[in-house]
Amino acid sequence: MQCGHAVSGNGYTNHCPKCLWSVHVDEDPGDRAADCGKPMKPVHAFLKGERIRITHECTACGLRKNVNSVRADDYDQILTLMRASAERMF
Ligand SMILES: [Zn+2]
Numbered sequence: 108m109q110c111g112h113a114v115s116g117n118g119y120t121n122h123c124p125k126c127l128w129s130v131h132v133d134e135d136p137g138d139r140a141a142d143c144g145k146p147m148k149p150v151h152a153f154l155k156g157e158r159i160r161i162t163h164e165c166t167a168c169g170l171r172k173n174v175n176s177v178r179a180d181d182y183d184q185i186l187t188l189m190r191a192s193a194e195r196m197f
């Protein structure tokens with residue numbers, strides 16, 4: 108993982124709580140069907156209804172995926188990411 112923090116995924120949230128990087132292992136959340144296995148960079152965070160979602164982009168194949176984030180651990184990083192996303196808009 109990107110920052111060296113050990114990630115124990117539960118099948119749905121396998122991104123790192125420290126840096127929000129993920130790994131391209133799923134086609135659909137939790138299915139482990141992707142062969143890619145490369146790091147996925149967090150590029151965007153947004154609200155969908157009452158849930159925060161993170162967009163990950165695969166550094167190898169460029170696939171983009173939105174994942175739900177429901178962990179309180181993630182919030183500091185998500186705020187940072189949202190701020191960066193907002194700054195890119197202006
Ligand atoms: Zn990390």
Ligand SMILES: [Zn+2]
Nearest residue numbers: 131143165168
């Ligand atoms: Zn990939």
